Amino acid sequence: MALRAFGNKYFSSFALRAAVTSKVERNMSSSILHKHDGNLKYHTLNITTPKQFVYHVELNRPKQLNAFNKDLFVEIKKCFESLSTNPDCRVVVLSGLGKHFSAGLDLVDAMKLSQELGAVDDVARKAALLEHTIKLYQDSISSLEICAKPVITAIHSGCIGAGVNLITAADIRYCSEDAFFSIKEVDIGLAADIGALQRLPKVVGNESLARELAYTGRRFGATEAHNFGLVSKVYPSKEACVEGALELAAIIAEKSPVAVQATKANIIYSKPRPNQDGLDHIRQTNKLNLQSEDFANAAVAALTKEQPTFSKL
């Protein structure tokens, strides 16, 4: 009781009221700032907003089994860079339209690249073209990790090659019972080069298994993926999986965006570093964020058992 009275008194200070009053104005200006997002057009992605602050991005090349051509790589990067700063987006769900989540690299498109290379005589210029292309594809996959908002993937049926690279850059992975996975690069004479070799061992915490899967391209199913921690939940169908992902997204979207984004940034920063570096990083972040209206709003809501609401970020 005493704590609650203290909380109410402390957090209903002038500073808090001023912060909350200015909330409406900031919401207006941030949506004006991001009007340009509506102008972005995608043809390899389908983007909807099924719940407040939740964006649903679907790989949209169903006839090509959502295979990754250059356009898909380019649009994924553009989309996640845009969502990262879009204040109407707090969480992203990523799934695939059609029969499979993704068949990996579009082998027809890859042939076109081979033809382009064939037209260049000089080895240094061929290398420059490949350097540019691989970097673009790497940056596309990394855009999920760099995105300030959590990304939840809902995977069904085939998730092959580039598809595995993509999902390991996401925050959370759910799949349906029919899902199957393969780090297939070795079967097309390639070392995986867009993130799976870097991220998969860390995601699953099992170097031996990650190496086995990367050296063999062995196909594995939903149960095995769940058992070794690649996915955290398995659903009976694709529909249930996407719905589960959207429900989770809605729960996260109700939280303080300041808190959620700082959490993602700190988890990513801390992963390759000693604990003390991660603690130093979050201390720098929270010495700002503890002064945010979100902390005050959430603390008052916790004390009064009300549902807090937060302004856009």
Ligand SMILES: CC/C=C\C=C\CC(=O)SCCNC(=O)CCNC(=O)[C@H](O)C(C)(C)COP(=O)(O)OP(=O)(O)OC[C@H]1O[C@@H](n2cnc3c(N)ncnc32)[C@H](O)[C@@H]1OP(=O)(O)O
């Ligand atoms: C710089 C490099 C950057 C990234 C590199 C990434 C590397 C990779 O992604 S490696 C993996 C490449 N992908 C594959 O090897 C997938 C091969 N395909 C399959 O294993 C299967 O097709 C399947 C995805 C499991 C789907 O099986 P199913 O449902 O039985 O369909 P299919 O009859 O096999 O295929 C239907 C149709 O689609 C064509 N197709 C399949 N995969 C691809 C692909 N990756 N690219 C282009 N086209 C693909 C397949 O040939 C069939 O075509 P038809 O004309 O209907 O015969």
